[in-house]
Amino acid sequence: MKTQKTILLVINPIAGGTDKKPIINRFKTFVTEKNYVAEVYETTGEGDQKAIKDLVDRINPDRVFISGGDGTIREVADVLKEKDIKIALLPSGSANGLAENLNLPEELDEQLNIGLADHFMELDTIDVNGLSCLHIADIGVNAQLIKNYEQSEIRGKFGYLLQAFPTLVSSKFPFEVSLTVNGETMEKEGILVAIANANKFGTGANINPQGKMNDGKFEVLIFKNFSITEILKTFYGSTNLDPDFVEVICCTEVELKTGKPIALQVDGEYLGEETTVKASMNPHKIAVAVPADYKL
């Protein structure tokens, strides 16, 4: 008798503030009908990486489905680093940045079909202060916004919106930053410095139109000021942002130093205030399931 392969679902029950039972139940039925064994791990927020690692070592899944926001994807990718296990996404966070960049459909069954099919992208991973980053890390206003959101009671997109105003009037911005990139050190001033593997934030704003998630490089984007016109352009996916608003440097390694501690976020998760951020391209890539018509 042929041994059945196992598909693991790692799911964050609190992501996006929605009930996850429908996703878990549908996942179980769907993969069982396709003759796989379904295994589910629900994150607890404590010691998940160790627990997932132990589970993966024990059950040796054929691939791992991840349901949550980018924070959950990042944590699982960290565990699977150096293991040759493919991942698939069932987005359920409040802002699903990575899924937005991969053009994943909204419908759960379509996502499950893509996850079980054989179209993959070898996604770059960046090390940011020792953590894996698949999507976008940044210091400045966006990270501050995520911090304020995480401390608030309201989840979901509305929660982000509510935090926008107090964040934008904070006295911390703009800040001075020294960047060492491509063998050169430069002094800049900005409101946000992003280290971007992907193009878009989870809100859909296309901050890095030139970025490719599988080219072995990332972009450093220095947003210099608040320009409503340019911010709106990012929302409409313009590939033509004004250099007075954002400066873009393509590289494989960067060091950022700020005079005062500035909020840092990696893939949607606030990581505290830092004065130094080091990022470098990790030689390890992770295969992620993409729609058949996804253009690499």
Ligand SMILES: Nc1ncnc2c1ncn2[C@@H]1O[C@H](COP(=O)(O)OP(=O)(O)OP(=O)(O)O)[C@@H](O)[C@H]1O
């Ligand atoms: N059961 C749980 N209880 C509390 N926190 C949890 C639990 N499981 C995971 N977490 C925490 O959730 C965070 C990751 O959240 P994730 O990014 O997946 O969702 P989100 O914040 O709703 O979505 P997004 O990042 O798209 O805004 C991590 O900090 C993790 O420790």
